[in-house]
Amino acid sequence: MQVAFPSSTAEVAAVLRDAAAQRLRVVAQGRGTKRTWGLPVTADLLVDLGGMDRVLDHQAGDLIVDVQAGARLADVQAHVGKERQRLALDETVPGATVGGTLATNASGPQRLLAGTARDLLIGVTVVRADGVVAKAGGRVVKNVAGYDLGKLVVGSYGTLAVITEAVFRLHPEPEVRRWVTVEPDDLHHAVHAVVHSQAVPWAVEVDGTMLSVLLGGRPDGVAARVEAIRALVGGTVSETPPDGWGTYPWRPGDVGLKVTCVLSGLREVLAALADAGARVRGSAGTGVLYAALDVPDALPALREVAARHGGTVVVVDAPDDVKASVDVWGPVPALALMRRVKDQFDPEHRLAPGRFVGGI
Secondary structure, eight states, rough: OOOOOOOSSHHHHHHHHHHHHTTTTTTEEESSSTSSSSOOOOOOOEETTOOOOOEEEGGGTTTTEEEEEEEEOHHHHHHHHHHEEEEOOOOOOOTHHHHHHHHHTOOTTTHHHOHHHHHHHEEEEOOOTTEEEEEEEEESTTTEEEEEEEHTTTTTTTTSEEEEEEEEEEEEEEEEEEEEOOOOSOOOHHHHHHSSSSSOSSSEEEEETTEEEEEEHHHHHHHHHHHHHHHOOOOOOEEEEOOTTTSSSOOSEEEEEEEEOOOHHHHHHHHHHTTTTTTEEEEGGGTTTEEEESSTTHHHHHHHHHHTTTTEEEEOOOOHHHHHHSOOOOOOHHHHHHHHHHHHOTTOOSSSSOOOOGOO
């Protein structure tokens, strides 16, 4: 496989124009932390965006930041943190980049408070398979023009276009953060109690049988909210997050799942995952869990349970032989529409061919 190392959007465009002329199959990556996600890809050219790692602009007064796609989330956080601001995207995989996080729509604990990448993205620059540069949105939080392009490419696994730059809205850094951690007798009931409380939790996470709640803000307000949570579920208080906070539970060689459900179905979904011997971690407060399995035999039963509660089960990562033996994505009601979108953006199907749902 050939490898290109562009350092700007213009250089990405030139690379993709040349690839189009040669009808090369292309896959893009930042640091490669999620290169095994989705279905296996056979490509002729790897576009490595690791050199496109700069913060292009930070307008602290407007709470926005403009970054290149290859920038590590940790580096972006360090940059905006100098102004006591934060980008409310979690580094769910160590070393993850902005582009990879957008392409896979990865999310962590902060999604309860701030939403996912789609909610934080206000501008995006992409390069189409034919080398044409397209931009949407802007640098003003109220600007909604072109939002649809951003929403399309987020979670598309690089199959529609190569993301090269992104503009995000930021949040102020809280004065304090506190975590309340407890192992409740009834995890389902405890999650519901916290989510529906007046304590305004910033994150409600599970890790196995443990429940952790994040609260942030001014010291006096946080102290009162911590006590409100403890009155509901008990627990201990810490100024630092629990081990594994915000990261996925699987290791290389595991079957890694994303499991969703409505909150009312949490009890049954958690029970099904326990019966399957899964290691579970994730944002129970939003009905988004991540699980690690040793073998995929339980996948059909898990999908049946999740579907009863308005959810899905996706195989995020797994060895290639496992991916070849299971339906990685599961049922996709909008597949016909997604294929039409793919045909419009990449009519020759040369970008990350076959990686996404339905072989897109």
